[in-house]
Amino acid sequence: MKYRFFEHEQFNYETLLALGSAYRQAADPGEVLAAAERIVDGDAESWFTTWTELGRRVRDQADRSYGQGRQVSAREAFLRAAAYLATALISIDGTADPGRSGLVFREHRDCFEHFAAACDPPAEPVAIPYEGGSLPGYLFSPPDAGGPLPTVIVNNGSDGPLTAVWALIGAGAVARGYRALLFDGPGQQSTLFQHGVPFRHDWEKVITPVVDFLLGREDVDGTRIALIGISQAGYWVPRALAFEHRIAVAVADPGIMDVSTSWWQHMPAEMRALWESGERETFDAFMREAVKEPEHAAVWAWRSKPYGIESPFDLFTEIGKYTLDPVVERITTPLLITDPEGESFWPGQSRQLYEALPGPKELVRFTEAEGADLHCEPLGRAVFEQRVFDWTDARLETGGEVAARREPDQ
Template identity: 30%
Template structure:
């Protein structure tokens, strides 16, 4: 394809801290879904110190608290649409305040998680958005999530898309996918699994490598919904979720298709290799960003400095990829942080498969189409419509 521009937006950085930069770009791209507003986000950015966890949580939560208070006043005054709008953005900022904050014993971890949930659910109600909170039975507890019924569904039994979030963002952040699905007459279901979002912070559930034992109960739940065509259920995993969904499909053939965004065959080995280098650095001289990432992985996987490498090495799909029989769409981006891994995964698949690369001309070339959600949904949903 002929190059349109010589410089590309993915080179622009809001922060030298890679994770903070990615999260900011993610929040900026939630604006079309009314989950953030430019002035608010830029105001927050101006008050964040690079790689500083306290300034991060304070800046985002201050804005969230301001919006939640405003929403309360609007609601009391009977201005329900305005209240719902403020609640929705407050929910986003409460969540994001915890995405670069690793003190899991801090009481704000649970408090802000609950506030995010409460604001989001209240916004759905006041805005009349077709979504409701759900609890998916899982072992001796549950997985929190949302079920979105498409108002455009043409039949009593309609296809369903299950959306699996990644390691850093939460189920509620996948709105760009679920909203696109319901507009096309497809129901959608999202959830926080072990190690993710609410399930981690409110229930202390940690990541597990045998994701088939997580995805299985979710499919069970989905098939029991009276509006869902049980033979027309697909699943899309984003970021780390793209690795997990492939693991689940290798042991469960009930899905019509899966989407791995981006594909990765040995996610754990790749991350373990990076963290091994970090562990060799004395803690006193370890850069803040690297130290945060190391501790964040240990928290979410229930590990320590001594066990984290061994734990991550369990997240390797190399041997079970040939077991995947479900049709698979593998997504990739020319600016992916793991560029090359998706194509390697695609080549190893023996099932019906498609590969989609977002290049610089698409403006969706970054990790999980971040910053290019509009473009991403157009191509992804076209494929989904063709495969349901």
């Protein structure tokens, strides 16, 4: 996609993502374009302030509609407000007052909860039992849903809000007659911002409790559970499939063999050599010097925060665990892997994963010519939904590739 709103890479990508989410009413193109015009390119405070003001203005509209009993207007405005407030937070670490993130995140989730409650039928807030506590989530259902239905587990990536995964996956699933489970896993959204729980590489320890939870419900068809993951979940989804065999079909958007490559790709070879030789103090000193510039510091803070590790050396060591090499041969669940042209974080890895898989698989290309390129196809949502859900529908409806219910590997 050659058209640009900003020279700042993240600002530009997030604007494309906001525009694409209009396909599922999580944004209004006019509001997005008007906001983009007011933002100073690369200025974190300008980005944060503009999106926060827009989100609060739309939330006020939602409150007025709700008070007047205008259910549709309120629902749509609460969703947009939630999305805009979440978009504001991507620059918070580059501002002079990152501490404002807590307030704006709570405003974002409050708007999303109002949206979820105003859906038809209302989404059900759920607590998924997890290691002595629980993971928060929402179970969305199609109108007039009755009896056990096929269900999509929507697996978020590293930093996206629930509004993003609703617009990217959840809404399309519900429109096609699925129930859709959105949840915060370790290191994601509320589990990170409100409880400080970090990521983990062994994602089967997350997905197995989610599957257990769904199998305990009478309104879920346990033989027709799909797992669809975006962004860094392109690693987490296949990782979970290597151990959890009760998933019928799965999608990775995009496919990721090794998460660490997105961290190393812009690093000098000398830094890799320091890390490999175990020179922890020297590595940390160089890294902390390298991210002193405000823009670099903001990116580092945003990307490293979900791992909960202070030392750069230790962080890179942890990220080194996020590889499918030791487990990919165990994956037998039918898996669709997207391969978007212009993938910036993990270029080439969708095909690497496809070629490494021993079981049923499909690689689906998305191109610039059809407007569906870039990481997670931000502007190609109709094209994405058609290809991905036609694929899952065919496999879940025929029953031929739906495995019998089995216990997860220990």
